Amino acid sequence: FGADNQAYVVWSIPGSKGDKTRANIRFAMDNGKGGFTSARTLNEVKDAARFPIIELAPDGNLLIAWIDRRIDGPQPRQLYLMRMNLNGQALTKNYQVGQGLCECCKLGIAFADGGKTIYMVDREVNDKQVRNHVLRKSTDGGATFAAPVQISDDGWQVPSCPHSGPSIGRDSRGQLHVSWFTLGRTEQEAGIYYSVSKDGGKSFAPRQLVQANSAPEILYNNLIVGKDDAVYLAWSNLDGSNRAQFYLRTLGADGRTWSPIQQVSDAKSNASRPALALRQNQLQVAWTETDSESTQVITRSAQVRR
Numbered sequence: 001f002g003a004d005n006q007a008y009v010v011w012s013i014p015g016s017k018g019d020k021t022r023a024n025i026r027f028a029m030d031n032g033k034g035g036f037t038s039a040r041t042l043n044e045v046k047d048a049a050r051f052p053i054i055e056l057a058p059d060g061n062l063l064i065a066w067i068d069r070r071i072d073g074p075q076p077r078q079l080y081l082m083r084m085n086l087n088g089q090a091l092t093k094n095y096q097v098g099q100g101l102c103e104c105c106k107l108g109i110a111f112a113d114g115g116k117t118i119y120m121v122d123r124e125v126n127d128k129q130v131r132n133h134v135l136r137k138s139t140d141g142g143a144t145f146a147a148p149v150q151i152s153d154d155g156w157q158v159p160s161c162p163h164s165g166p167s168i169g170r171d172s173r174g175q176l177h178v179s180w181f182t183l184g185r186t187e188q189e190a191g192i193y194y195s196v197s198k199d200g201g202k203s204f205a206p207r208q209l210v211q212a213n214s215a216p217e218i219l220y221n222n223l224i225v226g227k228d229d230a231v232y233l234a235w236s237n238l239d240g241s242n243r244a245q246f247y248l249r250t251l252g253a254d255g256r257t258w259s260p261i262q263q264v265s266d267a268k269s270n271a272s273r274p275a276l277a278l279r280q281n282q283l284q285v286a287w288t289e290t291d292s293e294s295t296q297v298i299t300r301s302a303q304v305r306r
Helices: none
Strands: 008-013 024-029 049-056 062-068 077-084 095-101 108-112 117-125 131-138 167-170 176-182 191-197 208-212 221-225 231-238 244-251 270-279 282-291 294-303
Touching: 008 049, 008 062, 024 049, 024 062, 049 108, 062 117, 095 117, 095 131, 108 167, 117 167, 117 176, 131 176, 176 221, 176 231, 191 231, 208 231, 208 244, 221 270, 231 270, 231 282, 244 282
Parallel strands: 167 221, 244 270
Antiparallel strands: 008 024, 049 062, 062 077, 077 095, 108 117, 117 131, 167 176, 176 191, 191 208, 221 231, 231 244, 270 282, 282 294
16 A cells, blocks of 8 residues: 555466466556556566565555566576556566575565665575575665575475465564464474564574464464564464464564464364554454355454553
8 A cells, every 4th residue: 555545456367378387467556436457467578477565665666576487497486576656657677686486485575774775585495495484685775685694494395385485574673573484394393483683684583483383284474563563473273173274473572472372263164364454553454264165355453452
């Protein structure tokens, strides 16, 4: 959403041959009349892009990022960016800022210094199929990025993409909060994890287990940081009936006090892909519930205690 609450949307669609792994990034914006403008494709090389993310930068423009495969070798997928103004006009062409990304894991973005500094998190994959998360930092507004910094050496070796990427938030003190899912090196390590960087992304504290994986399933996570520097972390996990549910936990501004784990959803089948937003003193949550062929989006809100 822009400063005037105008909505901007990105998503991906299968490529010209119906291939989801060779997709296209689509963009539309609020037309001011209760609808949206006609969708258009953003990736200049067709059938090469997926898993987009869009953020409103502090300079008032839009930053869009995605995983791109227009160059399939020798390194795996690339990280591409482009900028747009709030009128939907492109300010840059597509440009590459990283490579070696996992095929299908979502991205995360945070800003500092009025947008001059940009932090991005993604899951990388090496030639041994080990998939760990990294932080990429730009100090020139996203024109270039320094070498990636590994967030945690989880050692998860898996031959295919787990479809579950990291999430990042920055607090008023400049600390970077990151969450992610990994199956780790052993079954006992599997779960949702959290870490923090207090030096602008140069290093990260040892990971903290937020909740262990209750079954060999891929878990999704998302976090958001409040103005009071509290961290709200949501994820999916299986309940006692082997159904995926949506859980929430809060980390206090002191960085030490975690709230008890709270189950938010009560899905008859499966709840997944949680999303969070804070507006004044209201925490807005949303997730997807799937029951056989039926899918719906559920939303709830709760007052944030100060």
